[in-house]
Amino acid sequence: MASPTRPEPIPGTVIFDGEQAMKGYALNKMCYSFNEARNREAFLADEEAYCARYGLNDAQKAAIRNRNALELLAAGGNIYYLAKFVGMLGLNVQDIGAQQTGMTVEDFKAKLKAAGN
Amino acid sequence: MASPTRPEPIPGTVIFDGEQAMKGYALNKMCYSFNEARNREAFLADEEAYCARYGLNDAQKAAIRNRNALELLAAGGNIYYLAKFVGMLGLNVQDIGAQQTGMTVEDFKAKLKAAGN
Amino acid sequence: MARIVGGMTSSHIPAIGNAIAGELFEDPYWKPFFDGYPAARAWLDKVRPDVAIVIYNDHGLNFFLDKMPTFAIGAAASYRNDDEGWGLKPLPPYPGDPELSWHLINALVNDEFDICSCQEMLVDHGFTVPMSLFWPDRVGMTVRTIPVAVNTVQHPLPTPARCFKLGQAIGRAVESYGRDLKVVVVGTGGLSHQLDGQRAGFINKDFDLMCMEKIVSDPEALTRYSIHDLVRLAGAQGAELILWLIMRGALGGTVTKVHSHYHIPISNTGAGLLVLENAA
Amino acid sequence: MARIVGGMTSSHIPAIGNAIAGELFEDPYWKPFFDGYPAARAWLDKVRPDVAIVIYNDHGLNFFLDKMPTFAIGAAASYRNDDEGWGLKPLPPYPGDPELSWHLINALVNDEFDICSCQEMLVDHGFTVPMSLFWPDRVGMTVRTIPVAVNTVQHPLPTPARCFKLGQAIGRAVESYGRDLKVVVVGTGGLSHQLDGQRAGFINKDFDLMCMEKIVSDPEALTRYSIHDLVRLAGAQGAELILWLIMRGALGGTVTKVHSHYHIPISNTGAGLLVLENAA
Numbered sequence: 097m098a099s100p101t102r103p104e105p106i107p108g109t110v111i112f113d114g115e116q117a118m119k120g121y122a123l124n125k126m127c128y129s130f131n132e133a134r135n136r137e138a139f140l141a142d143e144e145a146y147c148a149r150y151g152l153n154d155a156q157k158a159a160i161r162n163r164n165a166l167e168l169l170a171a172g173g174n175i176y177y178l179a180k181f182v183g184m185l186g187l188n189v190q191d192i193g194a195q196q197t198g199m200t201v202e203d204f205k206a207k208l209k210a211a212g213n
Numbered sequence: 214m215a216s217p218t219r220p221e222p223i224p225g226t227v228i229f230d231g232e233q234a235m236k237g238y239a240l241n242k243m244c245y246s247f248n249e250a251r252n253r254e255a256f257l258a259d260e261e262a263y264c265a266r267y268g269l270n271d272a273q274k275a276a277i278r279n280r281n282a283l284e285l286l287a288a289g290g291n292i293y294y295l296a297k298f299v300g301m302l303g304l305n306v307q308d309i310g311a312q313q314t315g316m317t318v319e320d321f322k323a324k325l326k327a328a329g330n
Numbered sequence: 331m332a333r334i335v336g337g338m339t340s341s342h343i344p345a346i347g348n349a350i351a352g353e354l355f356e357d358p359y360w361k362p363f364f365d366g367y368p369a370a371r372a373w374l375d376k377v378r379p380d381v382a383i384v385i386y387n388d389h390g391l392n393f394f395l396d397k398m399p400t401f402a403i404g405a406a407a408s409y410r411n412d413d414e415g416w417g418l419k420p421l422p423p424y425p426g427d428p429e430l431s432w433h434l435i436n437a438l439v440n441d442e443f444d445i446c447s448c449q450e451m452l453v454d455h456g457f458t459v460p461m462s463l464f465w466p467d468r469v470g471m472t473v474r475t476i477p478v479a480v481n482t483v484q485h486p487l488p489t490p491a492r493c494f495k496l497g498q499a500i501g502r503a504v505e506s507y508g509r510d511l512k513v514v515v516v517g518t519g520g521l522s523h524q525l526d527g528q529r530a531g532f533i534n535k536d537f538d539l540m541c542m543e544k545i546v547s548d549p550e551a552l553t554r555y556s557i558h559d560l561v562r563l564a565g566a567q568g569a570e571l572i573l574w575l576i577m578r579g580a581l582g583g584t585v586t587k588v589h590s591h592y593h594i595p596i597s598n599t600g601a602g603l604l605v606l607e608n609a610a
Numbered sequence: 611m612a613r614i615v616g617g618m619t620s621s622h623i624p625a626i627g628n629a630i631a632g633e634l635f636e637d638p639y640w641k642p643f644f645d646g647y648p649a650a651r652a653w654l655d656k657v658r659p660d661v662a663i664v665i666y667n668d669h670g671l672n673f674f675l676d677k678m679p680t681f682a683i684g685a686a687a688s689y690r691n692d693d694e695g696w697g698l699k700p701l702p703p704y705p706g707d708p709e710l711s712w713h714l715i716n717a718l719v720n721d722e723f724d725i726c727s728c729q730e731m732l733v734d735h736g737f738t739v740p741m742s743l744f745w746p747d748r749v750g751m752t753v754r755t756i757p758v759a760v761n762t763v764q765h766p767l768p769t770p771a772r773c774f775k776l777g778q779a780i781g782r783a784v785e786s787y788g789r790d791l792k793v794v795v796v797g798t799g800g801l802s803h804q805l806d807g808q809r810a811g812f813i814n815k816d817f818d819l820m821c822m823e824k825i826v827s828d829p830e831a832l833t834r835y836s837i838h839d840l841v842r843l844a845g846a847q848g849a850e851l852i853l854w855l856i857m858r859g860a861l862g863g864t865v866t867k868v869h870s871h872y873h874i875p876i877s878n879t880g881a882g883l884l885v886l887e888n889a890a
């Protein structure tokens with residue numbers, strides 16, 4: 097079977113495929129390390145050194161510094177590994193949803209609630 | 214499709230299947246650790262402690278102590294992980310072949326050579 | 331002979347785990363969600379399955395991108411969780427059934443499914459949350475577990491059609507097991523949700539309700555979607571519907587719907603609960 | 611469009627690596643083995659492939675029993691070896707072709723092969739020994755590599771029939787790749803050998819020679835063996851013949867045998883070398 101032709105993009109959605117996976121490998125590997133408490137402590141003790149140890153590029157370092165989910169995604173981050181980064185900061189998926197959509201958390205929650213009607 | 218019925222045993226041959234894999238997990242995990250030089254050093258510095266750290270059972274510990282390939286196989290060892298153990302001791306697959314078949318290394322090599330005629 | 335007595339579905343999002351830990355069962359936000367579960371537990375109390383095959387996806391706890399299997403099956407004597415990066419507390423380990431695990435792995439590989447076998451495996455919220463919902467009593471719980479982890483983290487994901495076929499092969503494998511066991515298959519995750527990107531918060535109630543119907547009566551219709559279709563219609567994480575399709579494939583052609591419950595929203599997600607009894 | 615120009619086979623045992631490191635090319639024990647390779651390298655010099663897809667099995671370096679995939683494909687920019695427990699020296703890393711790797715992974719998963727993708731992957735002697743035999747000049751080497759690791763460590767192994775189908779799917783996937791590349795597929799391992807048990811040292815010359823013939827002219831005949839048949843007839847490690855079947859499946863129905871060489875013994879093993887040109 098031929099490799100499937102790339103389908104129409106879905107607005108507001110980055111498909112985490114091989115291209116993204118290659119781009120984001122170092123960033124995702126760092127975030128995966130946050131599964132262990134001692135790695136979270138090491139990161140929080142010296143963020144820049146920790147990012148450098150994992151070989152993040154400048155865009156990835158800036159996105160980490162800015163705690164910016166859209167920048168992290170654009171830099172090749174995968175939401176499941178990023179969740180460990182934002183979880184460590186005490187943010188949940190609704191906080192991040194609000195950030196990504198430019199809404200307040202209250203408005204974001206209200207929008208979700210409205211989807212049930 | 215049904216699980217295949219267990220075929221005729223092959224004399225002198227242990228199929229490393231799930232049953233063996235369960236039995237030998239600790240032993241194989243220890244041998245896998247020998248991929249790293251510092252683990253080999255730790256083993257050689259204190260064999261008993263290293264075996265205990267990986268949770269080997271008595272049969273596995275004895276087989277390691279005896280450097281006995283057939284005992285190691287019977288205790289659930291997998292030849293590929295065991296190869297790291299015997300390789301660390303400076304033995305190659307022909308030394309181990311001789312040991313397992315109860316031959317001298319020279320006779321074992323001669324037997325292999327004869328297979329080419 | 332072993333027999334698949336039925337299948338269940340449940341959302342598996344971490345927020346549910348937090349709500350359970352906080353005992354928010356009567357909380358106005360959570361009550362309409364939790365109220366779906368007593369009927370499912372009543373069915374389990376009646377049926378008393380010996381083994382639960384839990385179809386879930388790992389969300390970056392046990393698997394990283396250095397070794398990302400499409401289908402992984404646990405073959406351990408027990409499975410433990412971990413804090414997942416945000417400090418989840420350890421749960422009592424879940425007992426496995428390694429003998430049945432190996433029977434499945436043997437049968438599936440022989441049946442041309444390219445399984446990754448895991449003799450050690452950390453299970454994350456995708457596994458533990460449905461287990462907590464269906465078997466909240468960890469002291470009295472007698473069910474043994476077999477985790478089946480499916481890649482929904484990194485594309486290419488297995489196609490819906492392939493997943494349904496895996497389920498069918500699991501069904502055949504269980505039926506061919508010599509021991510007299512009652513097995514339930516749990517399809518976790520879904521329904522529509524999207525966590526990432528400007529489309530975060532996307533939910534599609536109509537699509538969810540259609541899936542709740544079709545998964546019972548005409549699952550093959552759902553296998554005709556591509557993964558890309560699922561992302562478009564159900565959100566990036568809504569592609570977890572493939573986990574339901576594996577569950578459904580493991581059941582027979584005809585099933586009886588014992589119980590069904592749907593609620594929007596829990597956190598960012600449309601939550602669908604089903605209890606299906608397999609034709610005898 | 612990319613094209614598979616041919617396939618090669620070679621033994622991959624560690625003893626060969628040691629003999630290369632020791633430059634034993636004229637040693638009476640090794641000379642009859644090494645003498646087979648100049649003709650293969652002459653063919654490569656003529657054909658100049660851009661990419662080598664190397665089918666091998668990991669012998670316990672990159673994979674352990676906690677995560678043992680049936681089929682794993684590297685998707686890294688480069689691959690390095692390691693000392694494997696007995697102090698092998700580091701070789702220069704092998705350049706990858708991650709874009710083609712991802713094309714293969716996408717096509718194969720879409721084609722219902724349940725691949726484990728590996729963005730980091732240590733390659734062991736199963737990969738490095740054939741590379742050293744076919745491309746001894748690491749300074750002048752221009753070929754990029756894609757490692758394909760197949761479980762031959764822990765049963766169940768994939769069936770010969772499944773392996774041949776994987777090869778056919780790799781063939782289709784390469785043909786559908788948009789870039790103009792020449793690809794060679796290397797099937798490593800085999801032929802008959804057994805390292806473990808009282809039957810250690812088992813070699814079956816007649817079976818080996820039959821395989822050397824059939825893999826060229828009638829590979830489907832070999833797919834009718836079970837794994838258990840292969841262990842019985844070719845020894846426990848002789849089951850590595852499945853790696854040759856993947857290579858052969860990737861070529862077309864008709865191939866031309868450019869070169870063939872067989873020698874017993876190297877260490878415990880019957881060594882078979884083939885160079886096959888794919889029909890244009």
Ligand SMILES: [Fe+3]
Pocket residue numbers: 342343387389456519520567570
């Ligand atoms: Fe999920």
Ligand SMILES: [Fe+3]
Pocket residue numbers: 622623667669736799800847850
């Ligand atoms: Fe080998």
